[in-house]
Every structure is written in C-alpha cells, then in structure tokens.
Amino acid sequence: MNPLALIGHTILALTREAGxxxxxxxxxxxxxxxxxxxxxxxxxxxxxxxYFSLPVVGxxxxxxxxxxxxxxxxxxxxxxxxxxxxxxVVLGITRELGPVLASLMLAGxxxxxxxxxxxxxxxxxxxxxxxxxxxDPFRFLVGPRILAAxxxxxxxxxxxxxIGVMGGWAVSTQILGFNGATxxxxxxxxxxxxxxxxxxxxxxxxxxxxxxMGCYHGYNSARGAQGVGRATTNAVVSxxxxxxxxxxxxxxxxx
Amino acid sequence: MTETLETPKISIRDVHKSFGxxxxxxxxxxxxxxxxSMVVIGGSGTGKSVLLKCILGLIKPDSGTISIxxxxxxxxxERGRTKVMAQFGMLFQGxxxxxxxxxxxxxxxxxxxxxxxxxxxxxxxxxxxxAQVNLGPEIVTLNPAELSGGMQKRxxxxxxxxxxxxxxxxxxxTTGLDPITADVIDNLIRRQVSALGATAVSITxxxxxxxxxxxxxxxxHEGKIIWRGLAREVxxxxxxxxxxxxxxxxxxxxxxxxx
Ligand SMILES: Nc1ncnc2c1ncn2[C@@H]1O[C@H](COP(=O)(O)OP(=O)(O)OP(=O)(O)O)[C@@H](O)[C@H]1O
Ligand SMILES: [Mg+2]
Numbered sequence: 001m002n003p004l005a006l007i008g009h010t011i012l013a014l015t016r017e018a019g020x021x022x023x024x025x026x027x028x029x030x031x032x033x034x035x036x037x038x039x040x041x042x043x044x045x046x047x048x049x050x051y052f053s054l055p056v057v058g059x060x061x062x063x064x065x066x067x068x069x070x071x072x073x074x075x076x077x078x079x080x081x082x083x084x085x086x087x088x089v090v091l092g093i094t095r096e097l098g099p100v101l102a103s104l105m106l107a108g109x110x111x112x113x114x115x116x117x118x119x120x121x122x123x124x125x126x127x128x129x130x131x132x133x134x135x136d137p138f139r140f141l142v143g144p145r146i147l148a149a150x151x152x153x154x155x156x157x158x159x160x161x162x163i164g165v166m167g168g169w170a171v172s173t174q175i176l177g178f179n180g181a182t183x184x185x186x187x188x189x190x191x192x193x194x195x196x197x198x199x200x201x202x203x204x205x206x207x208x209x210x211x212x213m214g215c216y217h218g219y220n221s222a223r224g225a226q227g228v229g230r231a232t233t234n235a236v237v238s239x240x241x242x243x244x245x246x247x248x249x250x251x252x253x254x255x
Numbered sequence: 256m257t258e259t260l261e262t263p264k265i266s267i268r269d270v271h272k273s274f275g276x277x278x279x280x281x282x283x284x285x286x287x288x289x290x291x292s293m294v295v296i297g298g299s300g301t302g303k304s305v306l307l308k309c310i311l312g313l314i315k316p317d318s319g320t321i322s323i324x325x326x327x328x329x330x331x332x333e334r335g336r337t338k339v340m341a342q343f344g345m346l347f348q349g350x351x352x353x354x355x356x357x358x359x360x361x362x363x364x365x366x367x368x369x370x371x372x373x374x375x376x377x378x379x380x381x382x383x384x385x386a387q388v389n390l391g392p393e394i395v396t397l398n399p400a401e402l403s404g405g406m407q408k409r410x411x412x413x414x415x416x417x418x419x420x421x422x423x424x425x426x427x428x429t430t431g432l433d434p435i436t437a438d439v440i441d442n443l444i445r446r447q448v449s450a451l452g453a454t455a456v457s458i459t460x461x462x463x464x465x466x467x468x469x470x471x472x473x474x475x476h477e478g479k480i481i482w483r484g485l486a487r488e489v490x491x492x493x494x495x496x497x498x499x500x501x502x503x504x505x506x507x508x509x510x511x512x513x514x
Contacts, residue, residue, distance in 0.1 A: 038368070117355075125351035128313045132345040133414075134337050134369035 024142075024216045031136065032143035041144040049110050049145075049211075050152030054159065056109055057102045061160035064097050065089060065167025073176050085176065086186040089168035094161050094195045095254075100247050102160040103206035106153060107213075107239035114145055114214025115235035119221030119228035127219070142219070146211040153207030154200040161196065198254040205250060206243050213239035262325040264289040264422065264454045270309055270319030272302070279305050280316070281478030287471075292448040292455040294465050294486070296500060297475035298509060303458045304348055306475065307424050310456070311345060312336050323422070341369070344415035348426040348458075350407040352399035352414075358385070359395035362413045370418065384413040389439050405432045412440065416447060423447055425457040429464050441467040462501055465489065474500065476509065 001009075069089050076082045118141060121127050130137045165187055172178040213235045221231035263286035272280040279302040287293045295303050308314040310321055312328060321329050328339055352361050362381035366372035372380070382392050388409035399407055412428060425444060429437035445468050447453045459465060465472060469486035474497050482494045489501060499507030 121353075125347045125349055126353055128308070128311075129345070129347060129351040129353070131313060131336075132311055132340055132343055133365045134340045135364070136333070136337065140368070 020220075021212070021216055024219070025212055027138050028142040028146050028212065028215060031138040032147045036139060038140055038144055041140060042148055045144050045148030046152055048113075049106070049148050050155060053106055053109055053152075053156055056105050057156045057160050058163050060101050060105050061093070061098060061164035062167035062170075064101055065093055065164035065169075066171040068092055068097065068164075069168035069171045069176070073172070082176075085168070085172055085178065086183045087190040089172075090165050090187040090191045091195060093164035093168070094191060094199045096199075096247075096251070098160045098164050099157045099199045099202040099206060100243065102157050103153060103203065103210065103243050104240055106156070106206075106210050107236055107243060110149065111210050111214035111217075111235040111239040112232050114211065115218040115221070115232045116228060118215055118218025119231040122219060122221045123223055123225075123228055137219075142215045145215055146208060149207035149211035150204050151207075153210065154203040157200060157203035158196075161199065194254075198250075201254075202247060202250050205246050209242045209246060210239050213242065261288070263287055263322075264324060265310060265456065266320075266322040266325070267306075267310065268320045268322075270306070270316045270321065272305055272309060272314065272316050278478060280309070283319070283475070283478070283480055285473055285480050285483070287454060287456055289454050290448065290452050291470040292444070292457065292468050293471045293473065294457045294459060294469035295473050295475055296459065296465060298500070299460075301475050302478060303475055304426055307345075307426055307456065307458065311343060311424065312339070342421040343424065344418065344420035344422070345424045346408070346411045346415045346426055346428055348430075350399075350404075350411040352407055352410055354399050356399075357396050358390075358399060358402070358410055361399060361410055362417050364414060365418045380417055381413070384417040385410070387416070387443055388413045389436060405436065408432065409436070409440070412443070416443075419451060419453075421453055423453050423455040425455065425459075427458055427460065429459065429461055437461070437464065438467075444468045462489075462503075 069085050072085050072088045073082055076084055076088075118127075121141075127137050127141075130140060169180065169183050169187075172183055173180045217231040217235040217238070218228075221227045265285075265287040267283055267285040270280050270283045271278075283306060285293075295306065297303050305314060309316045312331065316329060319329070320327050323339060323342075328336070331339065353364065356364070359378050359381040360367065362384055363372070363377035366377040366380060367374065378395070382395055385392070385395065390406065390409055390413070394402065394406070399410065402410065408428070408431060412425070415423060415425070423444075428444060429440050432440060441464050444455060444457065448455050448470075455468070457464075457468060459468075466486065466489075469489075471483065472486050472489045473480050473483040474494075475481070476496055482492060482497050484492060489497060492498060492501075495508045499509050
C-alpha cells in the first residue's frame with residue numbers, strides 16, 4: 001500500500017474510533033446518571049475497584065514516596081537544599097505521582113478486569129441475553145462501573161497521597177536523619193488545599209478513563225478467546241496512554 | 256391454511272444480512288401465526304441463529320422488515336425495543352447464563368431487574384420454573400459454571416419461560432441432552448404453546464423434536480426459506496432438500512462440502 005493511503009487509512013480509523021468512544025462515553029455517562037439504578041451492581045463495583053485495589057495502590061505509593069525522598073535528597077544536596085525534601089515529596093506525590101502512578105496501576109488491574117469480564121459476556125452472548133431480559137447493558141454494566149471508578153479512584157489516590165508521604169517520611173527519618181515531627185510539620189505547612197484537590201480531580205478523570213476503556217473494549221470485543229485477549233490488552237494500553245495525555249492537559253490547566 | 260386472513264404474530268419480509276462477504280440471509284420471508292409452534296430446520300451455519308437474533312433485534316438486518324403483531328420492529332428506538340422485549344423469552348444456543356449470578360438469580364433475572372418482583376417471590380417462581388425443566392431445588396444457589404452443559408441449557412430454558420412471555424424463541428433446546436430429558440423439554444415447549452397459548456419459534460436439528468413440538472416447519476437453505484408446511488407434511492414434502500435433511504443422507508441437492 002502506498003504510504004499516503006496508509007496515513008489516510010490510519011487517520012480515518014483513529015477518527016472513527018474516537019467518535020465511537022465518544023458515543024459510548026455519552027451513553028455510559030447518561031445511563032450512570034439516570035434511573036433505573038442498579039445499586040447492588042454499583043456496590044459490587046465499588047468494592048472491587050475501591051477496596052480490593054487498596055494493597056496495590058498502597059504498595060505503589062509507599063515505594064514511590066520513599067524513592068522520591070532519596071532522589072530529592074541527592075539532588076538537593078548539590079546546592080545545599082536537602083532540607084526541602086518534605087516539601088517536594090508532598091508536592092510531587094499529591095499533584096503528580098499519587099494520581100498518575102495509582103491510576104496506572106489501576107489501569108492494569110481494573111481496566112483489564114473489566115475488559116475481560118465484559119468481553120467474555122459479549123462473546124458468550126450474555127450481553128444479548130441482558131437485552132432480551134429487558135435490561136439495558138449500559139445501565140446494568142457500564143454505568144455502575146463508570147460511577148464506581150469516578151467515586152473510588154479519588155479516594156484511593158487520597159490514601160496513596162498519605163501513604164506516599166509516609167514512605168518519604170520513613171526513608172527521611174530512618175536513613176537521611178530527619179526529625180520525624182519536623183518532617184511532618186513541614187509537609188503539612190507546605191502543602192496547600194489545591195495541591196491535594198487538583199490531584200483528586202485528576203484522579204476522578206483518570207478513574208473515568210479507566211472504566212471507560214475497560215467497558216468500551218470489552219463491549220466491542222471480537223468473537224472468540226482471542227477477541228477477549230485483544231480487548232484486554234487494548235483496554236490497558238489505551239487507558240494508560242489516555243491517562244498520560246489527560247494528565248498533561250490537566251496539569252497545564254492546574255499550574 | 257387460514258393464516259393469510261389474520262395478522263401473523265411474527266412477519267418477516269425480504270430480510271437480508273451479510274457479515275462482510277459472508278451473505279448469510281438473502282431474502283427471508285416467513286410468517287408465524289399466533290399460538291402456533293414454528294420450527295426452523297436447516298444445515299449448520301445456514302443462518303438460523305442469525306435469523307432469530309434479527310427477530311429479537313439483537314442483529315440489525317441490512318434490509319427487509321420484521322413485524323410483531325403487524326407493527327414493524329426493525330429500526331425501533333432503544334426504549335421501544337425494551338418494550339417489545341418484554342413479551343419475548345429467548346433460549347440462546349449456548350445458554351448465555353450470567354456467570355456472576357447464582358442459578359436462581361439467572362432464572363429470576365427479568366423478574367428481579369425489569370419487573371421489580373421482590374426477591375423472595377422471584378425465588379419461588381424461579382424454583383418452580385426450574386422444576387419444569389427437571390432441575391431440583393438443590394442447584395439453585397450454585398454458580399452456572401458449576402453445572403453441566405445440559406443443565407446450563409435447561410437453566411436457560413427456565414429463564415426463558417419464567418415470566419410467561421407471549422413469544423418464545425428456542426435455539427436448539429434439546430441439543431446436548433439425554434433422550435429422556437430431551438423428551439421432557441419437548442413436552443414443556445409443547446405445553447407452553449398448547450396450554451398457555453404462547454407463540455414459539457424453535458431451531459432444531461433433531462427430527463424427533465420437530466415431530467413432537469412443531470405445528471409448522473420451515474426449512475432455511477442458502478439464505479432463503481425454501482420450504483414451509485405443516486409438521487405432518489415434513490415426511491412427504493416432495494421437496495428434495497427437505498427429504499435429504501429428514502433422512503439425513505449425504506446424497507442429495509444439499510452439498511456437504513464446498514459451497
Ligand atoms: N456476529 C457475527 N459476526 C460475523 N459472522 C457471524 C456472526 N454471527 C453469525 N455469523 C456467521 O453467520 C453464519 C450463520 O451463523 P448461524 O450461527 O446463524 O448458523 P446456524 O444456522 O445457527 O448454525 P448452527 O446450526 O451450527 O447453530 C455463519 O457463517 C457465521 O459465521
Ligand atoms: Mg445456531
């Protein structure tokens with residue numbers, strides 16, 4: 001195929017995909033916001049996305065905070081600014097690393113699981129069966145997942161913020177010789193409400209992306225086990241890329 | 256037959272459906288009268304399941320119209336579709352049970368989630384429907400994945416009939432069942448039509464089933480209905496395709512290999 005045609009085809013395909021995702025997102029959001037609500041579905045998803053992701057998010061945060069403290073200490077030492085470790089750790093965690101890294105882990109965990117589950121439902125005709133039972137799959141499957149992710153990812157990120165700062169604190173007091181109480185006080189005095197809130201807004205957007213990509217790719221899964229496998233991979237990859245892109249856009253708005 | 260005088264329950268006119276270059280339905284015409292049991296026969300891969308899904312609105316035909324009670328349902332809005340679905344019961348070829356729910360919640364799904372029946376009442380009705388397909392109350396709290404294929408099929412059947420719908424669709428209801436259970440299912444389908452007055456459209460390969468459950472038979476081949484008649488006419492249809500299918504012979508106009 002000649003290269004121009006290839007570029008044209010790619011652009012057309014991308015545009016079509018973007019349009020399809022937008023339509024899907026619109027249907028998903030409108031069914032999340034209007035009755036009938038399936039509260040037990042929402043509850044199950046909150047438990048799955050929120051509660052069961054706590055260990056993953058906590059571990060990610062504690063090691064990230066710890067490594068961040070070490071790096072800032074090393075960098076700061078070059079111009080005698082070691083004392084700024086608590087300030088920069090808390091800023092880096094709340095504004096950037098907490099939301100982004102937690103959401104990336106969740107993209108791996110949650111998007112993949114959603115795509116695999118909904119994809120398997122598509123392939124085994126369970127989605128068709130839902131329709132024949134007078135139940136809208138968007139209301140029953142997509143809406144609760146989107147809602148649950150938008151609610152629980154910010155909460156997870158708040159937990160990640162706290163654990164991340166504690167990771168930095170642990171390294172700083174145990175290895176770098178900081179005073180524990182001073183470190184905490186410095187962190188709290190320095191961090192602003194907006195640092196935290198802007199990170200949580202990011203988290204809500206990332207949560208939306210995580211659920212949307214999981215549901216979209218699962219819902220449109222091709223037939224067969226291979227189709228579900230591809231849907232899962234695509235969900236994780238596209239969620240991760242969209243998280244990075246959205247993070248940049250949101251950061252430019254928030255600085 | 257008198258059916259030309261009254262409005263058919265289901266009316267299919269010139270329905271076409273292709274998947275890429277695979278032209279599955281090439282102008283299907285079929286009427287199903289109210290209160291009768293129609294059985295569609297035809298070789299594997301001829302589009303029987305696709306036809307059923309077109310009637311249900313799960314697959315959108317490329318062209319043609321499908322009417323229920325004289326009203327076109329092709330091109331219906333999402334909300335209108337949900338309303339039409341309320342009078343359908345469908346057994347999928349693969350069962351299509353929800354593996355996140357227990358057996359009884361599967362059977363009671365429509366009652367619980369669409370009709371707003373309370374859980375206790377819904378469970379009683381689910382257990383009653385399961386009894387009709389020869390499944391005892393000991394399996395109701397199991398997960399569908401813990402059942403055998405034939406049991407899953409019967410749970411799917413119970414789910415299709417539990418709300419006593421007006422129109423029932425059965426995609427190969429007795430495939431994979433032992434002959435005794437198959438007979439129970441055949442009788443059950445027959446009873447839905449004769450005693451409850453439902454209209455049924457079934458797909459089967461089993462000529463024994465055809466004789467037991469069908470009032471009318473239609474044969475699909477190469478994307479078209481090539482023969483339809485009464486169930487008792489199927490053994491001397493005078494149609495070479497039907498004869499080959501009924502006798503299950505390799506020799507005849509239906510080519511088994513290349514197409
Ligand atoms: N969703 C789909 N996408 C693409 N092709 C499809 C789809 N559904 C069915 N087909 C194709 O349509 C043709 C008819 O399939 P269908 O399942 O209707 O056959 P069938 O008559 O029910 O066969 P069987 O008796 O084996 O169940 C097949 O060639 C199948 O590959
Ligand atoms: Mg089939």
